[in-house]
Amino acid sequence: MSDLSRLSINQETIRQWSLPELAEGCVKAGVPGVGLWRAPVQEYGVERAARLMRDAGLAVTSLCRGGFLTGDDRAPALADNRRAVDEAAALGTATLVLVSGGLPPGSRDLHGARERVAEALAELAPYAADRGVRLAIEPLHPMFASDRCVVSSLGQALDLAERFPAERVGVVVDTYHLWWDDRLAEDIARAGGRVAAFQLADWVTPLPAGVLLGRGQLGDGVVDFRRFRELVDAAGYAGPVEVEIFNEELWSRDGADVLAEVADRYAGHVLPA
Amino acid sequence: MSDLSRLSINQETIRQWSLPELAEGCVKAGVPGVGLWRAPVQEYGVERAARLMRDAGLAVTSLCRGGFLTGDDRAPALADNRRAVDEAAALGTATLVLVSGGLPPGSRDLHGARERVAEALAELAPYAADRGVRLAIEPLHPMFASDRCVVSSLGQALDLAERFPAERVGVVVDTYHLWWDDRLAEDIARAGGRVAAFQLADWVTPLPAGVLLGRGQLGDGVVDFRRFRELVDAAGYAGPVEVEIFNEELWSRDGADVLAEVADRYAGHVLPA
Numbered sequence: 001m002s003d004l005s006r007l008s009i010n011q012e013t014i015r016q017w018s019l020p021e022l023a024e025g026c027v028k029a030g031v032p033g034v035g036l037w038r039a040p041v042q043e044y045g046v047e048r049a050a051r052l053m054r055d056a057g058l059a060v061t062s063l064c065r066g067g068f069l070t071g072d073d074r075a076p077a078l079a080d081n082r083r084a085v086d087e088a089a090a091l092g093t094a095t096l097v098l099v100s101g102g103l104p105p106g107s108r109d110l111h112g113a114r115e116r117v118a119e120a121l122a123e124l125a126p127y128a129a130d131r132g133v134r135l136a137i138e139p140l141h142p143m144f145a146s147d148r149c150v151v152s153s154l155g156q157a158l159d160l161a162e163r164f165p166a167e168r169v170g171v172v173v174d175t176y177h178l179w180w181d182d183r184l185a186e187d188i189a190r191a192g193g194r195v196a197a198f199q200l201a202d203w204v205t206p207l208p209a210g211v212l213l214g215r216g217q218l219g220d221g222v223v224d225f226r227r228f229r230e231l232v233d234a235a236g237y238a239g240p241v242e243v244e245i246f247n248e249e250l251w252s253r254d255g256a257d258v259l260a261e262v263a264d265r266y267a268g269h270v271l272p273a
Numbered sequence: 274m275s276d277l278s279r280l281s282i283n284q285e286t287i288r289q290w291s292l293p294e295l296a297e298g299c300v301k302a303g304v305p306g307v308g309l310w311r312a313p314v315q316e317y318g319v320e321r322a323a324r325l326m327r328d329a330g331l332a333v334t335s336l337c338r339g340g341f342l343t344g345d346d347r348a349p350a351l352a353d354n355r356r357a358v359d360e361a362a363a364l365g366t367a368t369l370v371l372v373s374g375g376l377p378p379g380s381r382d383l384h385g386a387r388e389r390v391a392e393a394l395a396e397l398a399p400y401a402a403d404r405g406v407r408l409a410i411e412p413l414h415p416m417f418a419s420d421r422c423v424v425s426s427l428g429q430a431l432d433l434a435e436r437f438p439a440e441r442v443g444v445v446v447d448t449y450h451l452w453w454d455d456r457l458a459e460d461i462a463r464a465g466g467r468v469a470a471f472q473l474a475d476w477v478t479p480l481p482a483g484v485l486l487g488r489g490q491l492g493d494g495v496v497d498f499r500r501f502r503e504l505v506d507a508a509g510y511a512g513p514v515e516v517e518i519f520n521e522e523l524w525s526r527d528g529a530d531v532l533a534e535v536a537d538r539y540a541g542h543v544l545p546a
Contacts (some may be wrong), residue, residue, distance in 0.1 A: 110453070110455070142482070143415070145453035151455050180383070180415040207482070207484050211416070222380075222381050222419045223381065
């Protein structure tokens, strides 16, 4: 049997499953962790979802996502992020993933937008720390820089995170977003104890229109997952390895088949050879 | 009248025009330079294209493109690149744009692919220098890293170029590919005399399927062109400013209208305010 003790499945990878189906499917497959998203959790009920996963013996490895902190209307964004912190705390996860947001409409000021993220982190980090939640800045691939996330590399995420104590603000290492960066090894080493989450998806081409749903099943693309995992481990990270793939082909299949395939690919491409 | 003395139009921006139409259109619009592509030039005849542009008084500011040097079958790629050098020399341009190529099929070794580019440059640069042509390494946006170009940032391009004399191997600064990079200002300064070409297109979303034809008309997106031009100028570059936009909407319109719009946008977004 493969060692699945660190494997976590992000619910969006198998979005055809309800939360109860996810819990049952993970228990059956021997997958010990799940990454959750706010909208389906809110729909199901936060406390109810927390109880469901707890009763199933599953760890909630992260909550996706807060963020979108670059706009002009700051107060509602901060309020929503405080709610996200509360939800993470209720779910029993210490990791709230933050996607920073893109450029405000009409703006060409990337640097300014990044500074607004820093200002928002300064407001949110103490609130989150009081509730046992760490903010995890997720750099997204540079193709999302204008409309989703002005933080485009692990180095940039660390430039932001390092303004705060490591136990309050960490970073997400997501293979899909970072695989192309030749500074990756040094930046992962630099991240050290700030690695708050490690997420996996493969890079496959051609990209679909809108590029959001182009992520590949592990092993179908060009990402060297084993090297990534070794780098993250060497930085001192011993936490969950979460598979987060947005892919319509996976969503069209039987959920248990997808999960079995993920576990198989994880064993073949991520675990030690 | 706006100062169009540095403006060059890459022929792919108005691909609905034949080479004679391009020459005539540029003369009428007061645009003094053109960037050419190998395939249409070969079809028209290299010597004939050279004479056409010379007779029209137009400068050929660059030839696109050589490269694709990462594959296993090295000899044909090198031979083709020598032909590209010969064509550039015949056209009277000192700048051959090189797009490195993506990962070879089945490979996950980005570093190795980049090293193969370096090896190929070592073979090609003396040949090009003997013919008065400088190789210009073009970093493409990281979303092209797997299938087109393993050189994804200006810093990476400089890491390669700096292994050779500046007059033999330079870099292309293309706004579309580089705008997201927070190291841009320092890397353009580092490039200095190695800036061999400066190309413009705007970043607009959503990206179309395949992402190749998603470039925007100047001013339609998020790129701060004036700042880019100031950075490139400050690095000592005084050469042509070439507009290269792949966009099906532009291709569907009257070529003269597109060129007039490009000149207008250039004046409004690139020239000093």
